[in-house]
Amino acid sequence: MRHRALALYAGAYLAFLYLPVLFLPLFSFNDSHYIAFPLSGFTLRWYQALAADAAMLQALSNSLKVGAVTALLSTLLGLLAAKAVTQYRLRGKGAMLGFIGLPLFIPDIVLGIALLLLIAAMGVPLSLATVVLGHLCLCTPFALAVLIARFEGFDRNLEEASADLGEGPLMTFRRVTFPLMLPGIMASLLLTFIVSFDEFLIAYFLSGTEATLPVFIWSQLRFPARLPVVLALGALILLVSVALVVLAEVLRNRGLPPDKTRIGA
Amino acid sequence: MAAKTAAGGNDAGYLLIGPALGVMALALAAPLALLFLYSLTRTTGPVLEGGPTLTHYAEVLGREGYRALFWRSLGISALVTAATVALAYPMAYFVAFHAGRRKFLWLVALTIPFWTSYLLRVFAWKVILGYGGVINSGLMAAGLIAAPLDFLLYNPFAVVVTLTHAWAAFAILPIYVSLEKIDRTLLEAAADLGDSPLRRFLRITLPLSMPGVIGAALLIFIPTTGDYVTPALVGGPEGAMIANIISVQFDRVGNWPLGAAMALSTMAVVAVLAGLFVAAARAATRAAR
Numbered sequence: 001m002r003h004r005a006l007a008l009y010a011g012a013y014l015a016f017l018y019l020p021v022l023f024l025p026l027f028s029f030n031d032s033h034y035i036a037f038p039l040s041g042f043t044l045r046w047y048q049a050l051a052a053d054a055a056m057l058q059a060l061s062n063s064l065k066v067g068a069v070t071a072l073l074s075t076l077l078g079l080l081a082a083k084a085v086t087q088y089r090l091r092g093k094g095a096m097l098g099f100i101g102l103p104l105f106i107p108d109i110v111l112g113i114a115l116l117l118l119i120a121a122m123g124v125p126l127s128l129a130t131v132v133l134g135h136l137c138l139c140t141p142f143a144l145a146v147l148i149a150r151f152e153g154f155d156r157n158l159e160e161a162s163a164d165l166g167e168g169p170l171m172t173f174r175r176v177t178f179p180l181m182l183p184g185i186m187a188s189l190l191l192t193f194i195v196s197f198d199e200f201l202i203a204y205f206l207s208g209t210e211a212t213l214p215v216f217i218w219s220q221l222r223f224p225a226r227l228p229v230v231l232a233l234g235a236l237i238l239l240v241s242v243a244l245v246v247l248a249e250v251l252r253n254r255g256l257p258p259d260k261t262r263i264g265a
Numbered sequence: 266m267a268a269k270t271a272a273g274g275n276d277a278g279y280l281l282i283g284p285a286l287g288v289m290a291l292a293l294a295a296p297l298a299l300l301f302l303y304s305l306t307r308t309t310g311p312v313l314e315g316g317p318t319l320t321h322y323a324e325v326l327g328r329e330g331y332r333a334l335f336w337r338s339l340g341i342s343a344l345v346t347a348a349t350v351a352l353a354y355p356m357a358y359f360v361a362f363h364a365g366r367r368k369f370l371w372l373v374a375l376t377i378p379f380w381t382s383y384l385l386r387v388f389a390w391k392v393i394l395g396y397g398g399v400i401n402s403g404l405m406a407a408g409l410i411a412a413p414l415d416f417l418l419y420n421p422f423a424v425v426v427t428l429t430h431a432w433a434a435f436a437i438l439p440i441y442v443s444l445e446k447i448d449r450t451l452l453e454a455a456a457d458l459g460d461s462p463l464r465r466f467l468r469i470t471l472p473l474s475m476p477g478v479i480g481a482a483l484l485i486f487i488p489t490t491g492d493y494v495t496p497a498l499v500g501g502p503e504g505a506m507i508a509n510i511i512s513v514q515f516d517r518v519g520n521w522p523l524g525a526a527m528a529l530s531t532m533a534v535v536a537v538l539a540g541l542f543v544a545a546a547r548a549a550t551r552a553a554r
Contacts (some may be wrong), residue, residue, distance in 0.1 A: 088278025107491020114296030
């Protein structure tokens with residue numbers, strides 16, 4: 001009976017996690033400017049307004065660009081570093097890993113203003129490139145964590161077998177190493193993209209006049225009349241995030257033995 | 266692993282980790298060093314005119330208003346950390362020990378809400394707790410209250426509830442991982458030797474899962490102390506936290522050195538508290554075994 005109480009608790013906990021989030025899509029279809037019960041009827045006009053919003057579309061495009069560049073660069077950095085950490089004996093490995101992982105233990109506000117100071121001191125104008133720099137700092141630890149886990153399950157005998165059978169280093173990489181690492185690389189790309197796409201505070205300080213999507217959303221939250229449109233946007237982000245997360249998890253766990261199946265960063 | 270012991274092989278290793286270290290030096294170490302330098306300047310300019318000064322630190326520590334804000338931020342974060350970990354523990358326990366073959370499904374279900382926009386997750390609580398929001402309009406429509414309850418939003422309580430929801434995944438995952446690692450035969454042995462379920466939990470499961478609990482607490486306490494979005498959206502004047510006042514120094518008032526001193530003080534205090542917490546938790550775990 002103890003288990004039944006625990007299962008009940010688990011259900012209640014799931015409700016606590018989901019209910020607040022589900023109000024976003026619910027009220028995005030509600031035919032009223034006010035986010036309140038009772039519901040006044042079904043409408044798609046907030047979605048139509050959203051599709052016609054040029055500033056939002058520009059911010060979306062900015063966020064997609066920043067997210068894609070951040071994901072590619074941080075995954076590349078993470079890939080090289082993960083290979084170094086798992087396959088070579090490095091002196092000061094712990095210190096180096098700690099240094100790369102440090103951003104996880106520093107409040108975003110500190111990272112944001114510190115980078116703002118550096119960029120101002122160097123006389124570089126704020127742009128999407130400066131946002132990418134900030135996001136690299138945040139995302140590289142995630143990429144490294146995902147890829148180290150993947151390398152640790154990597155059987156180096158396969159590479160050696162390939163070499164013994166006469167393949168050169170390049171072909172070994174193309175036909176053995178890369179395909180084996182691909183699920184990990186894809187998972188890292190998706191995770192870092194999502195982290196960058198969702199990041200607000202660092203982008204808020206570093207984005208200058210080109211707003212990313214969270215910075216745009218922030219600017220909209222001040223206007224009550226804009227709220228239903230923001231909710232529609234939130235519902236769409238929810239839908240796409242869910243699809244991406246499920247994809248990332250499926251990719252990350254593919255090919256790993258069941259006991260290695262993990263989740264999260 | 267043994268194949269790469271030659272010196273040449275290791276050089277390649279340093280070359281591989283080099284780019285990541287370089288980017289971190291530029292995007293992390295250099296900015297933090299500059300932040301420190303700024304916190305010692307007299308003027309709002311970038312140069313160290315007239316030598317370094319500790320005026321800004323004195324102001325941060327000396328002014329009553331700032332001190333109160335510091336304490337409130339730490340208090341809110343500590344509450345959030347305790348609530349999040351306490352609520353997540355039974356959940357993680359259920360998944361690790363009783364979810365059976367649906368374990369993976371549970372984990373995905375628990376992490377999905379966490380990947381929706383942080384900004385909008387926080388905003389959802391403003392919608393829920395607001396004066397004309399979901400709870401008030403719902404209760405009024407149901408005829409349970411005559412006038413909206415005004416104590417739900419714009420106070421520290423709203424900040425704690427919202428952050429507890431927003432950071433749930435950071436507690437569930439580390440605790441789950443450490444519970445999952447526990448050798449089940451230890452529990453069987455304890456049962457065979459006559460330990461009650463409660464005693465087994467207190468003497469085996471809980472101590473062995475402490476690394477996950479400590480990790481979760483750090484992952485939540487450190488970032489939430491510096492959270493900006495939640496106090497700004499649902500905190501109101503009484504729920505404002507340190508990050509809100511730091512950002513003001515870089516926005517309107519424009520006292521960058523003071524802002525830098527505040528940011529570094531926050532980081533230092535949080536680091537010291539986190540270190541003390543880890544030491545205390547480890548000692549407690551050793552004592553329990």
